[in-house]
Amino acid sequence: MIAPAGHRTVRRHNLALVLGCVAEAEPLSRARVAERTGLTRGTVSSLVDELITAGLVTELAAERGGPGRPAAPLQLNRNGPAGLGLELGVDRLGACVVDLTGAVRAQRIVPSEHVDADPEGVLDALAELAAAVRAEAALPIAGAHLAVPGIVGESAIVRLPNLSRWAGVDAAGGLAARLGCATGIANEADLAALAELWFGRTPADFLYASIGIGIGAGVVIGGELFRGPGGRAGELGHMVVEPGGPPCRCGGRGCLERLVDLRDLDRSARALGAALTGAVALLDVRTIVLGGLDPAVAEPLRAAVAAELAELDPPVTVTVSDPGAGGALRGAAATVVRAVIRSPDGGR
Structure with a gap:
């Protein structure tokens, strides 16, 4: 038998509903969020205050000129939690940071001859590249995601046909230890497809x-x-x-x-x-x-x-x-911020 949803579960759902609404159609007033979500204005106001405190949403200056009390539009916080994307290519390494809107705030791609190199050394190089873009973006990092050219499991690489030394390497775990944040992993073509879906036409x-x-x-x-x-x-x-x-x-x-x-x-x-x-x-x-x-x-x-x-x-x-979509690197970083928007309280 399925138990009824408790207050915490309902609030978590509504928090994600409000943040997703703002992300989809920003800028929006609190009243417009209430209209679009079907929640009461009082509930929306409470949830928005929580999202502002968490650094996920900002309230812009109130728009004046019309009758009545001016509404202060809401938008995603461009200085809030960001996503770190990493890419292990056959002949290059990449790193980028995107903000909550998916906009690229810092990116570096460098050539790399690592087909026969020790994976641990390559992970060190990726971590160094990540440190450089994190410093440039100067945003709090919510997590990281690695794009690789092959088949992956939950955190370990199953097979990279063109990088044979990487089979069985826990690349996500190794990067998480180096970066100090949760790190996921996915196939680079899958992430590039998501970038096309999210940012292309x-x-x-x-x-x-x-x-x-x-x-x-x-x-x-x-x-x-x-x-x-x-x-x-x-x-x-x-x-x-x-x-x-x-x-x-x-x-x-x-x-x-x-x-x-x-x-x-x-x-x-x-x-x-x-x-x-x-x-x-x-x-x-x-x-x-x-x-x-x-x-x-x-x-x-x-x-x-x-x-x-x-x-x-x-x-x-x-x-x-679409050149503007950003490929696997942006798709990897955007995967992180989209997870934040889906679960703004981190699943607590």
């Missing part, structure tokens, strides 16, 4: 294909990321498109990742077209977003892939990722 259903040294995909259905029960959904790079083809680091042969070479756009487009045709048939998505590409090849590859998919019915739209 995509529909609610799409496949994001991350194309670089490796190839991955993030699948968004109904405005929600689909990871699969084991978190392995979207391993586009290891779909077999040429049976018996060249061997792949994953143990298979003829994987898409082994057949895409952006120095040969026609061949790459044919291989991508074959894999994406299968993905479209399986998932029923009608938008493909190509990301992780150098600007010089992004549009030519998009056009070539679109030509490969031109006969599909219903038609499929192929686009290049």
